[in-house]
Amino acid sequence: MDLVLFLSFAAIAVGCALNLVLQTHPISSALSLIGVMGSLAVLYLLLGGEFLAAVQLIVYAGAIMVLFVFVIMLLNAGGEKRPSKKVLRTAVALPLLFTLAGVVAYVLASQTPRTETVKFGAYAAGPQEVGRALFTAWLLPFEVTSILILIAILGAVVLARKEI
Template sequence: MSVFYLAAFLAIFFAIMTILTKNPVHSVLYLVITFFTLTIHYILLNAQFLAVVNFIVYMGAIMVLFLFILMLLNLNKESEPMKSTLVKVIGGIAGMCLIATLLGAFRVLEPSHAMIVANSDVGLVKNLGKVLFKEFLLPFEISSILLLTAMVGAVLLAKKDVKKA
């Protein structure tokens, strides 16, 4: 249980640091660490597939894309537009709604008891593959054809039109 509490504390801490940091590159790096702590939670929940997908897709691909875009934009203080008071008031109201929601959620929650798992193989990739290829074979194949079609379309759109003389 101590690993859970440590990972939970670090997830909350780095999520808050993501919001409070002024430097956008530091904010993205804190978000990467937050995703890593969520990967630890997935492993503790015996959801290895979700842990690997979270690690590869979110931490690997999306965060690298965020960092690339932030470095490409080269945001300076001079290029940042001034925020109106209306935007600040709406942001304050949204923050208060979030705090009210969190307080309401914590009031409803009961202390957790020891959880007994009936099937400990629930989050394993082996079982996910069995369900995916037995019960959901047709939707899986249709989505693969859709992704293949999108990839071919993207290649055709990106291809330069070469005219021969």
């Protein structure tokens, strides 16, 4: 069952990622990116990383993608113009691409020990543990990040306001 789910969502993720690059209209690309994020979240879930899956959905598919779509709509970006097709370039690039992918896959497969399944569970990465760590050992970075965000907001106001 796990294998079926993994294979189908991995295929969806790869398909969406390809679609993201191939689409000419930015909105279609953005929607494909949501597909990638969503299927990655399912993969995390299959590996036992419930918290990571939830964060993936909330932060990436939720916040960041909404931001992307807003920017695309505000800038009113139209479809991109295809550069003229260069047959020679494609003929050289595609085999190189597949070679690279093959080499990377081979190296990864030869380096990783064959475990049955990777489990995030071993690292105790549930929401409770993450929350506890965030508010005890990592309290300071957590709080200082809010200052960082405040600086970013202030910067945006300074650069975007009509008159100072």
